[in-house]
Amino acid sequence: MEYRSVYRLMAYLFFAYSTMTIVMSYIPLYFQADGLSGNEVGMLMAIGPFATIIAQPFWGFMSDKYKTIKRMIVISAIGVVIAAAGFMLMGQFYGYLIMMFVLFLFLSPLTALGDSLSQKTATLKGVSFGRIRMWGSLGFATTSLLTGYVLTTIGVERVMIPMIIMAVLALVMALTIEDVKGTNKPVTIISALKIGLNKKLMFFLLCVVFISITHRANDSYLGLYIVDLGGAESLIGWAWFVGVSAEALVFATSPLWFRKFNPLSFIVIAGFIYSIRWVLMGMITSPWMVLPLQLTHGISFGMFYIAAFQYVNKLIPEHLQATGHVLFITTFFGLSGIFGSLFGGWMIDGFGLKALYFCLGGSALIGVAGLMIFNQKTKVNSSAA
Secondary structure, eight states, X not given: OTTHHHHHHHHHHHHHHHHHHXXXXXXXXXXXXXXXXXXXHHHXXXXXXXXXXXXXHHHHHHHHHHTOSHHHHHHHHHHHHHHHHHHTTOOHHHHHHHHHHHHHHHHHHHHHHHHHHHHHHHHHHTOOHHHHHHHHHHHHHHHHHHHHHHHHHHOGGGTHHHHHHHHHHHHHHHTTOOOOOOOSSOOOHHHHHGGGGOHHHHHHHHHHHHHHHHHHHHHHHHHHHHHHTTOOHHHHHHHHHHHHHHHHHHHHTHHHHGGGSOHHHHHXXXXXXXXXXXXXXXXXXXXXXXXXXXXXXXXXXXXXXHHHHHHHHHHSOXXXXXXXXXXXXXXXXXXXHHHHHHHHHHHHHHTOHHHHHHHHHHHXXXXXXXXXXXXXXXXXXXXHO
């Protein structure tokens, strides 16, 4: 079948994001159950994004240089399986610190390169990027829900067992996916570094950081917030299931709405929704009230991610596409993850989780203001041209 490679890629994304959700949703609870403080959990959740900043540009560059995304994905998947197994041998704060760094050196490109390959495959096959990418969201949602019930039964201290299972399945599917050949134009370190000289791209990414910090802080501390409000581990799974299912719906329907307006308009709207979402999160008193608010995750993240990903795609030369995609993802999930985790841990210890969410609402508004200025300048420059 012509689209058999697309279906295999969908299956790969399902298990790659399943692996990611276990880390993002349940590892903080694993650390907390081991007696670590809010600041220590924040540092551990920040070391992963720090490793991401190092790893993702490297893997993106290597993919462009050697004209293969598949091989880099397979190497990353093998690394995740080995790192997850090694994690089980560690204990105490500094041991966890080392293994979180090693784990994310391989885990972060697992999804970033998968998204880049999805974009290239969508263009090659004439299908929607969103409809391929939604399978990553479905994997994230389904696994987060099932893992909540599994850990309620076996205990959160055994969180690495379901993670290794998902990582092995991702590796198996990675071996079956089809590569997309790049252009013949050579890629050098100098040409890749020139992306950083693109002032328009850099200002856009700066605005993105103020919004993506809020997203990443919530990723790290949503589970702790639900437990703090009196909820069970299974409710964490339901919260992610509701949010990411809504996200998958947005990805699936993207061909119906995405091309009707400027992508920057969707990004600004999503930023406003983020801000309102965090303020309402700070006001809730029952853990079950998280669930209806999680429905807005689909609009906020789903709309923001697909519009921003496509917009960045227009700013990057074709032979540097994987590098450009990974730069955006590194900013969204890496740099913002460091700030979000460290700031979140400090806020939790000093002021509590509710205060954290109110601050996240303010940060998202700053990002929206920056994007509106960026949008206006873009229109002015386009008119002048």
